[in-house]
Amino acid sequence: MEIQNGITVTIRINGQQFTDVIAPEESLLEFLRTRALVTDVKCGCNKGDCGTCTLILEGQPVKSCLVLAAQANHKEVWTVKGLGADPLMQALQESFAAHGAIQCGFCTPGMLVAARSLLSDCPQPDRAAIKEALAGNLCRCTGYKKIVDAVAAVAASQASARDSRGRC
């Protein structure tokens, strides 16, 4: 084991490998936006409050400003753009548009990633479960009702495909 100042990091982002030499304190969010140029992940508060930098790291939704890029070395990351072909993500995107769940759009990438994680673990959440799952994502425009409506509509349309995966 060595103590390093410049760390060579390889991260697989949306199926594509990115390698660069980074500073120890660099966040995963910085790596994505400034090195991999994956800018659909937004930088809002940069201290773990707003959730717009939410992405999937090793299968779990996390706030990427709270992850060291070095800790994502050799790991897999998915952002909203990389999930564009996913049917569940597409259904959510269409539902957000149909329900007016987007105004300025800044929170939307994080909202979508968090909502998709919820629905893939728990296909039929009630409104309380949706609100709880999105509690780490702030929106300053729509007031949340429309966002919860949009997620609930997708959950309802999935009712026929309901199964017992995961826990709610």
Added chain:
Amino acid sequence: MSSFAYAVPETKDEALALLNELGSGARVVAGCTNVLPGIRSKKIAACTLVDISKLAELKGIEIRGETVFIGSLTTINELLHSDLVASHGQVLWQVGRCFADPLTRNRATIGGNLANASPAADGVVPLLALEARVIVASLAAEREIPAAEFFTGPGRSVLQPNELIVGVSFATTTAMRSAFIKFGLRKAMAISLASLGLVVGMNGDLVEHARVGLGALGPTPARARQTEDYLTGKPLTPEVVAGAQEIIRTEVNPISDVRASREYRVHLAGVLLKRALEAALA
């Protein structure tokens, strides 16, 4: 060039050797939910980030003899999904749903919540009520510290620079009733104005023992021992509950800050105790 360095040990011994060598020049990192904001606000500077996230010895939740062991790298989300925690350490399971937010719970670890030593640390309040022990290792030895003796002040603990929190353990039991109540300004992502964790064992109508953990009601998370003593052996009549509320209000020692005044927190201590007793016995 960056004032930080980074090392990622593969084993506990490797990590401990490194901490021994670096002393206070090292900063242990795992979930990073406190450390990265600390770096950004310049509260943390010029150190070697020792990333312990690969250490298998610090992972897992299991029964060890008469105790439940929880590795320090266990995330809050893992606590929430553990049947062992739900049955033997229900109060710790109960904290899961009001800890930060679901995204942060995927990263924040129980060891980090201890090491950060915030007076308002939600995750450690249940550990106090469970009379948990904190297992701490250095190269030379391993020691166990009762959770109530772990904290020495705001942001301070007995943890030495050459030591690592390996995990926590508490006695197995499913006979107790418990409740965790957090009072924050929002339902999620709130720093507690006050929090209270309660574990109570009943013998018929009488309290056999009660253990109360307090958050944000003093310079460190702490036990409400006078309140516990008062409740022991008594039936939980409205008069006894009112008596316990009076005692807990004299026992806590909170500060006034941006979130609440001292007076308000003192009042909250009594309210939360009553609510916790009601919830635990419901």
